[in-house]
Amino acid sequence: MYEAMGKTLAQMGQAQDANAMHQVASQFERIAQAENEQWLPAYYSSYVYAISSFMTTDDKPKDERADKAQEMLEIAKALNPDNSEIYALQGFVYLSKLVVAPMMRGMTYGGRVEAAAMKAVELDPNNPRGYYVHGMYVSGMPKFMGGGPKAACPLLTTALEKFETFEPSGQMEPNWGEDGAKELAVDCATEN
Amino acid sequence: MQSSGTMRSFILSILLLSIPFCNAQTLIRGNVASPDGELLVGANIYLLGTYDGAFSDSIGNFFFSSFHTDTASLIISYLGYETYKKNINPQGDTLIFKVVLEPSQSSLSQVTITAGAFEASDEKKGVILRPLDIVTTAGALADIATALNTLPGTQNVGEEGQLFVRGGAAYETKTFIDGMEVLAPYGSTVPDVPARGRFSPFLFKGTLFSTGGYSAAYGQALSSALILETQDLPEESVTGISLLSVGTELSHTQRWDRSSIAASVNYGDLGPYFQLSSPNLDWSRTPQSWGGALSFRHQDNNAGVWKSFLTYNHARMGLEFPHLDYPDQTDFFTNINDNYYLNSTYKGILAQKWMLEAGISGMYDDEKQGFLWGDIDTRQYAGELRGVLKRDLNSGTQLRLGANSIHSYFNEEFNSPDFIGRTELNDWLSAAFAELDWKLGNRWAFRTGLRTEHSSLLERINIAPRASMAYKLSEYGQFSLAYGHYYQRPQYEWLRVTQELNFERADHYIFNYQWNKDNRILRLEAYYKDYNRLATFDSNLGFQPEAYANSGAGYAKGFDIFWRDRKSITYGDYWISYSYLDTRRSFGEFTEAIVPTFASKHNLSVVAKYFVPGISSQIGMTYQFASARNFENPNQPGILQGRTIPFHNLSANISYLTSLWGQYTIVYASATNLPGFKQVFGYRYGNVPDDQGSFRREVIGPPAQRFFFLGILISITKANSVQP
Numbered sequence: 052m053y054e055a056m057g058k059t060l061a062q063m064g065q066a067q068d069a070n071a072m073h074q075v076a077s078q079f080e081r082i083a084q085a086e087n088e089q090w091l092p093a094y095y096s097s098y099v100y101a102i103s104s105f106m107t108t109d110d111k112p113k114d115e116r117a118d119k120a121q122e123m124l125e126i127a128k129a130l131n132p133d134n135s136e137i138y139a140l141q142g143f144v145y146l147s148k149l150v151v152a153p154m155m156r157g158m159t160y161g162g163r164v165e166a167a168a169m170k171a172v173e174l175d176p177n178n179p180r181g182y183y184v185h186g187m188y189v190s191g192m193p194k195f196m197g198g199g200p201k202a203a204c205p206l207l208t209t210a211l212e213k214f215e216t217f218e219p220s221g222q223m224e225p226n227w228g229e230d231g232a233k234e235l236a237v238d239c240a241t242e243n
Numbered sequence: 244m245q246s247s248g249t250m251r252s253f254i255l256s257i258l259l260l261s262i263p264f265c266n267a268q269t270l271i272r273g274n275v276a277s278p279d280g281e282l283l284v285g286a287n288i289y290l291l292g293t294y295d296g297a298f299s300d301s302i303g304n305f306f307f308s309s310f311h312t313d314t315a316s317l318i319i320s321y322l323g324y325e326t327y328k329k330n331i332n333p334q335g336d337t338l339i340f341k342v343v344l345e346p347s348q349s350s351l352s353q354v355t356i357t358a359g360a361f362e363a364s365d366e367k368k369g370v371i372l373r374p375l376d377i378v379t380t381a382g383a384l385a386d387i388a389t390a391l392n393t394l395p396g397t398q399n400v401g402e403e404g405q406l407f408v409r410g411g412a413a414y415e416t417k418t419f420i421d422g423m424e425v426l427a428p429y430g431s432t433v434p435d436v437p438a439r440g441r442f443s444p445f446l447f448k449g450t451l452f453s454t455g456g457y458s459a460a461y462g463q464a465l466s467s468a469l470i471l472e473t474q475d476l477p478e479e480s481v482t483g484i485s486l487l488s489v490g491t492e493l494s495h496t497q498r499w500d501r502s503s504i505a506a507s508v509n510y511g512d513l514g515p516y517f518q519l520s521s522p523n524l525d526w527s528r529t530p531q532s533w534g535g536a537l538s539f540r541h542q543d544n545n546a547g548v549w550k551s552f553l554t555y556n557h558a559r560m561g562l563e564f565p566h567l568d569y570p571d572q573t574d575f576f577t578n579i580n581d582n583y584y585l586n587s588t589y590k591g592i593l594a595q596k597w598m599l600e601a602g603i604s605g606m607y608d609d610e611k612q613g614f615l616w617g618d619i620d621t622r623q624y625a626g627e628l629r630g631v632l633k634r635d636l637n638s639g640t641q642l643r644l645g646a647n648s649i650h651s652y653f654n655e656e657f658n659s660p661d662f663i664g665r666t667e668l669n670d671w672l673s674a675a676f677a678e679l680d681w682k683l684g685n686r687w688a689f690r691t692g693l694r695t696e697h698s699s700l701l702e703r704i705n706i707a708p709r710a711s712m713a714y715k716l717s718e719y720g721q722f723s724l725a726y727g728h729y730y731q732r733p734q735y736e737w738l739r740v741t742q743e744l745n746f747e748r749a750d751h752y753i754f755n756y757q758w759n760k761d762n763r764i765l766r767l768e769a770y771y772k773d774y775n776r777l778a779t780f781d782s783n784l785g786f787q788p789e790a791y792a793n794s795g796a797g798y799a800k801g802f803d804i805f806w807r808d809r810k811s812i813t814y815g816d817y818w819i820s821y822s823y824l825d826t827r828r829s830f831g832e833f834t835e836a837i838v839p840t841f842a843s844k845h846n847l848s849v850v851a852k853y854f855v856p857g858i859s860s861q862i863g864m865t866y867q868f869a870s871a872r873n874f875e876n877p878n879q880p881g882i883l884q885g886r887t888i889p890f891h892n893l894s895a896n897i898s899y900l901t902s903l904w905g906q907y908t909i910v911y912a913s914a915t916n917l918p919g920f921k922q923v924f925g926y927r928y929g930n931v932p933d934d935q936g937s938f939r940r941e942v943i944g945p946p947a948q949r950f951f952f953l954g955i956l957i958s959i960t961k962a963n964s965v966q967p
Contacts, residue, residue: 055294070285074298077287077320081296084289084318115322154854155373162478162960193859197902 052086056095056223063099072103073116080123090130090137091223097123098140098227101147110151117147135175136225142167142184150191157192164188179213182206183228190235204239207232269333272306273340275299275319283321283344291316291328309333323347346685354688354715358725358755358768359456361394364449371764371807377444380850381863382894382915384952387440387450388429391469392867393848395768395803395820396454399869399890400841402924402943404437405429407841408454409772410799410826411466414734415749418469419461421550421588423604424649426625428469430532431580431610433562434927435524436946441556441582447471454803455770456725456753459676459692459709460631460645465731465749466772473550473586476540477503479960487954489513490532502541509534517947524946527575528561547591556582566615567929567939577613582606598633600645617659625651639682648673653735666739670700672732678709688713698732698746705730705746711753719760725753733778733793737831741788747795748775762809769802777830797828797836814854822846837883838873840925843890845870860899867892874925878937891920907958915950922948 059082063075079096086092097120104116121144128137142164149160165188171181186206192198210232219226271290275283282303289296290309297307309315311333317340319327324344331338363372376390377383383390388406391397398407405413418428420442429438444450449472457468477496485492490511497504514529534556541549561577588602605626612619631645649672657664678692692709709727716722730746738744750773758765777795784790807818824844827836847868854861869890876885896913916922926940933939 073285077285077298078296080287081289081294085292085294112322119322155375159478166479193900194902196900196907197905 052082052089052092053223055082056092060095060223063095069103069106069108069116072099072106076100076103076116076119076123083123083126088130090127090134093123093127093130094137094140094225097121097127097144098225101140101144104147105150114148114151117144117151120144120147133174135171135178135181138167138171138174139178139180139184140225142171142181142188146184146188146191149188157196161188161192177213177217179210179217179232180225180228182210182213183232186210186232186235190238200235200239203235207236207239211236268308268310269312269335270306270308270337271317271331271333271340272304272337273342274303275305275321275342275344276303277324278343278345283324286319286321286344288317288319290331290333291318319344354682354686354713354721356688356690356711356713356723356725357721357757357766358711358713358723358753359396359453359751359770361391361452361454362450363452371766371805372450374444374448374450377450379852379861379863379896379898381852381865381896381913382867382892383865384439384913384915385444387442387444387447387469387471389439390444391450391452393818393820393850393865394452394454395766395805395822395846395848396467396770397822398824398841398843398846399867399892400924401890401892401922401945402435402437403841404432404439406467406469408467409770409801409822410824410828410839410842411749411772412830412839412841415464415466415731416469417461417464417467418471420471420586420604421473421602422460422470422600422631423586423588423602423627423629423647424463424625425584425604426606426623426651427582427608430556430558430582431578431608433560433576433578433612435943436530436560436562441554441584442471446473446552448474454768455751455772456709456711456727458690459678459694459707459727460643462674462676462694462696462707462729463672463731465729465747465774473538473552474540475548475550476501476542477505482959483507484957484959485954487511488952489516501543503539505536505538507536525563526561527563528559528577530558530560532556532558543591545592547589549587549589551587552585554582554584556580561613564941567927567941568931570939572615574615575613577611579611581609583608593632596634598635600629600631600633602629603627604629617657617662620656620658622654623652625649639680639688641680643678643680644676646673646675655735655739666735668700668735668738668742670698670732672696672698686715696730696746700738700742701732701744701746702742703745705748720756720758723753723755723757725751725755727751737778737780737791740786741791743788744778744791745776745793747777747793749773750775763811764805764807766805767802768805770800772799774798774828774830777828779830779834780832781834782832794834795828795830797826797830799824799826799828799842801825812853814856815852817849817851819850820846820848833882835882840873840875840883843869843872858899859901860897863896863898865892865894872925875928876926876940877928885926887923887925888921890922890924892922893917893920903955903957907960909954909956911952911954911956913952915952916945916948919948 059078066072066075076096076099079092083092083096100116100120104113107113124144145160145163149156168181168185171178186203189198190200190203214229275286283299284301286299288305290311293311295307295309297305299305314330314332317329317331319342321344325347327342327344362370363374364370377387378385380390396409400407403413406416407413408416418425430441432438451470453468461468477498480498481496483494492509494507511532517529536554538552559579563573563575566572566574584606586604590600593599608623610621627649629647634642651670653668655666674696676694680690682688689712694707697704707728707730711725713721713723729749733744733747752771755768774797776793779792779795781790801824804821809816826842827838829836849866852863871886871889873883874885875883894915895917899910901908922944923942925943927943928938928940
């Protein structure tokens with residue numbers, strides 16, 4: 052499994068567009084169904100489906116890919132309940148659902164993103180991805196709702212501090228988000 | 244490009260050639276397409292339980308090899324399509340598959356029965372409204388019925404504030420909350436002051452407004468059903484503060500893992516407002532109200548949901564005006580109302596594909612009305628028990644079986660110097676229904692149902708067949724038809740003297756076309772409603788049992804046009820509704836067929852909403868028009884010979900979204916009848932002619948020519964204020 056996972060992770064690093072990401076996600080899904088007692092393949096499949104959803108522009112496939120990410124996340128969650136990483140990813144997947152129709156879904160999915168991110172932090176206060184996903188959401192939220200890059204600053208700063216010290220417990224364990232958090236932190240520092 | 248393609252096919256052919264030499268290796272290849280012949284790119288193809296698999300390439304082809312030699316399942320999956328699964332036996336040869344994937348039910352724009360139905364939901368696709376639309380429609384002031392009044396099939400009846408559907412009286416529309424009938428869905432009021440719904444639109448996640456042809460699951464409404472579904476578990480704990488120009492509301496919702504409790508209190512007083520705005524009316528007691536609500540939600544381990552809520556509401560108001568017959572005297576109306584409502588339901592999976600919906604509800608309403616000539620105290624109660632079983636037989640086929648029983652009690656006491664009287668009525672109304680939804684292919688959908696009801700008061704049974712169907716013409720367009728028999732117990736007004744009456748009856752015939760694409764909806768509907776056995780009262784016979792009969796009959800026919808466009812204007816959204824109504828019937832005191840006073844031939848609504856990102860505000864406008872209505876002028880011969888002026892209304896609102904102390908805040912302002920159109924709903928005439936022999940009259944109009952409203956709504960959530 053590790054070889055296949057490693058290869059697929061490497062492909063993920065090279066994937067440039069939504070369709071390539073989608074293929075990587077499908078490959079993780081294939082590994083997940085073969086290794087149906089391991090949570091990581093399903094976890095990565097969900098993560099990459101969510102990324103491919105973010106990268107997709109048309110509403111319908113965007114929504115379908117986000118749903119698929121949720122479906123794979125449920126598999127990972129069943130194998131590894133009460134894991135901080137799963138909840139951080141849950142926040143990320145909810146965010147992928149939210150951005151399909153922010154005006155309509157902002158109210159419901161916004162609450163869900165926050166609840167999932169907070170649960171991730173509660174389960175493991177050292178997991179930077181809980182803060183990062185929360186910061187991502189706040190940063191994209193309109194200013195009138197108390198959001199915007201500036202409002203997200205404290206969350207992103209905390210995320211970056213946690214990224215400094217974070218060590219994944221294994222080679223394949225989740226370790227994403229640091230670059231993204233840095234990018235968002237630049238936005239929050241430059242905004243007046 | 245050319246050469247690299249050639250190179251690729253060269254390598255491919257080498258690969259293909261080399262394969263037969265490896266003994267146990269099986270080559271699996273083929274292509275994937277949709278039923279329309281479209282080649283599917285990037286489908287995931289693999290042997291279940293193994294790592295062996297591939298994607299379909301840019302022309303839908305795939306191939307991969309496997310050393311697996313046992314029987315295995317070949318899986319081909321593609322988002323938006325049903326997954327293909329086939330057991331294969333790889334024996335070292337080449338297996339070729341040409342697979343056509345069927346679109347999955349959830350991704351397909353499904354054929355649904357839309358005749359007569361307007362649905363507001365966040366969860367379902369292709370619905371006409373979102374729950375938020377009810378709150379953001381200008382002029383509606385977050386009142387469900389007023390917002391729905393901008394949809395076709397409704398008539399503007401400004402003095403009532405209730406829903407009048409396709410020539411039907413207000414009582415012909417029933418409200419159901421979580422499946423159960425609501426005895427008094429509107430607040431009490433005095434004549435001429437429009438009623439508001441008792442229930443806030445924020446309580447509901449889904450609204451189905453049927454203007455006819457509704458399901459056998461509901462009954463006792465001749466014209467229309469308003470089916471409301473309460474919210475599930477709230478997303479998070481939240482405290483809400485609303486400061487309004489006419490009152491205030493405080494609420495708190497606490498969410499736990501699987502449960503939630505919400506409590507709210509409200510106080511309203513129109514006094515300060517009316518003192519400022521010099522209303523058309525002279526209030527002896529300006530409308531005042533207070534109340535509270537308590538609700539509980541719990542989700543159990545089997546995805547079952549318990550919901551309970553309890554509300555209490557008190558309202559009082561009083562109006563004074565010069566006596567029509569004796570102008571030097573003062574006449575008055577007063578109204579004091581107390582209302583309690585409880586609704587408790589469970590929805591869950593019973594056993595193997597059987598879903599259960601069970602509920603109990605009860606409303607107690609006490610209304611004390613005061614008039615110059617005396618008082619009326621009306622106490623009503625209705626309690627309901629209801630259960631529905633649902634079973635999904637196969638994709639698209641669902642069977643529903645249900646029964647309910649409503650005990651209603653009506654007690655009215657008259658108290659005047661010359662007359663004291665009391666009426667007490669009791670009824671057990673029991674009903675059972677069966678309904679089957681089924682589909683024929685992807686284009687046809689059918690719903691057939693049968694409902695039967697028994698009233699202990701009338702000692703009568705009715706049997707009501709209902710049927711509807713839809714045919715999908717294309718990806719975006721479809722036709723629907725609906726037909727049904729609808730029965731309703733006559734109003735207490737007629738049952739007071741005699742119970743020897745039968746159910747009133749209406750038969751609906753509806754033809755609907757709907758086109759829905761990319762946030763644009765066109766909906767055309769034609770209908771015919773045949774009224775029969777309406778309760779009548781022959782005033783020539785006086786208040787004798789013989790004066791009451793089921794001899795009323797008539798029709799309502801017409802068509803509706805609805806167009807909504809959420810696409811053409813960025814941040815903009817508008818809809819236009821037009822209804823044409825032709826109706827005539829004998830009912831109540833009208834023993835010959837007339838056009839009822841609440842019916843107007845033409846009704847038009849234009850609703851527009853526009854979000855201005857620069858100022859974080861949503862601006863809304865609603866224009867409504869209704870053609871002239873009938874009224875009876877006793878100064879002229881004949882009945883209902885008077886015609887009012889047509890009705891115009893233009894309302895506007897603005898919601899400014901901001902944050903106060905880091906909390907999500909909405910500042911809301913609204914104005915009803917901004918241009919100050921003169922609105923005349925009818926006239927009230929005196930009973931005694933004056934010196935010239937004519938009856939004096941006064942205009943029935945809105946309580947204030949314009950109505951302004953200002954509010955601040957703050958939502959405090961933990962997540963908003965948490966800083967790491």
